Amino acid sequence: MVDHRYDYLQATRAWLTVVTTPVQWMASIPASLLGSFSSSFNTREMLLEENASLWAENLVLDRRLQKLASLTAQNVRLRELLNSSELVDEKVLVAELIGVDPDPYSHQVVINKGTSKGVFVGQPVLDADGLVGQVISVSLLSSRVLLISDNSHSLPVQINRNGVRAIASGTGKLDELSLRHVPNTADIVEGDLLISSGLGQRFPSGYPVGKVVSVVHDPGHPFAFVRVRPSASLNRSSHLLLVFTDKSVALDEMVAEPDSETSGDVHE
Numbered sequence: 001m002v003d004h005r006y007d008y009l010q011a012t013r014a015w016l017t018v019v020t021t022p023v024q025w026m027a028s029i030p031a032s033l034l035g036s037f038s039s040s041f042n043t044r045e046m047l048l049e050e051n052a053s054l055w056a057e058n059l060v061l062d063r064r065l066q067k068l069a070s071l072t073a074q075n076v077r078l079r080e081l082l083n084s085s086e087l088v089d090e091k092v093l094v095a096e097l098i099g100v101d102p103d104p105y106s107h108q109v110v111i112n113k114g115t116s117k118g119v120f121v122g123q124p125v126l127d128a129d130g131l132v133g134q135v136i137s138v139s140l141l142s143s144r145v146l147l148i149s150d151n152s153h154s155l156p157v158q159i160n161r162n163g164v165r166a167i168a169s170g171t172g173k174l175d176e177l178s179l180r181h182v183p184n185t186a187d188i189v190e191g192d193l194l195i196s197s198g199l200g201q202r203f204p205s206g207y208p209v210g211k212v213v214s215v216v217h218d219p220g221h222p223f224a225f226v227r228v229r230p231s232a233s234l235n236r237s238s239h240l241l242l243v244f245t246d247k248s249v250a251l252d253e254m255v256a257e258p259d260s261e262t263s264g265d266v267h268e
Helices: 010-078
Strands: 091-100 108-111 124-126 131-138 143-147 154-159 165-173 176-183 193-196 208-216 223-230 239-244
Touching: 010 091, 010 239, 176 208
Parallel strands: none
Antiparallel strands: 091 108, 091 239, 108 143, 124 131, 124 239, 131 143, 154 165, 154 193, 165 176, 176 223, 193 208, 208 223
16 A cells, blocks of 8 residues: 555665566576477478489489480580480489398399389489489389399499490499400590480489499400499499480389479479
């Protein structure tokens, strides 16, 4: 009643406010920290999602760039434009490496996509730099990939500079391939880029396979000894691209090729 009718306690109230202010500030700290952590967590989740989306988009763009050197050389040799729809519009599916064969004499890996995503035996596999291998067995949720460096693997290639055809075989070394039955007179030199020729209809044409690192001509041998360094990072790639070269279509998580209307879009 005294406080209500008179101003005798105004000074006391002011001093009490000074005393209680630190208590109020301390009481508000937990709520402030919780709000800060929540905001930071949401921002981190958004950044992770955006980073994953940009990474997948960049992987597909790198794959498309692999075609440019092949297209340029073929346009010069043939003096006509090739059908771009046959060269660059394949559908691809991003897969993650989940296992490596522990056998040192077997170059095989396991990926986290299977028949539930439309993966099939014989499907070509790439990374951002070149051909990696092909699918040799599939299950519902995973698949096994045979790398091009395996001793049992061979694929038809051609020299991007002049179109000379050859067979690139695995040597059992992740950083080395060899060309089989290349005549000593063949026009092949160190530094030549090898691309897939498309013969056999297993691998699509025009993808980088490797670069020639040495050519040895032995007069006592009818064929040259040609060593090739694979373009793909066979021992480092953790994400791979499964290529759909025919009418097969992945059920979901399909990455559309960038074009003038949907550049960089990722479609489920």
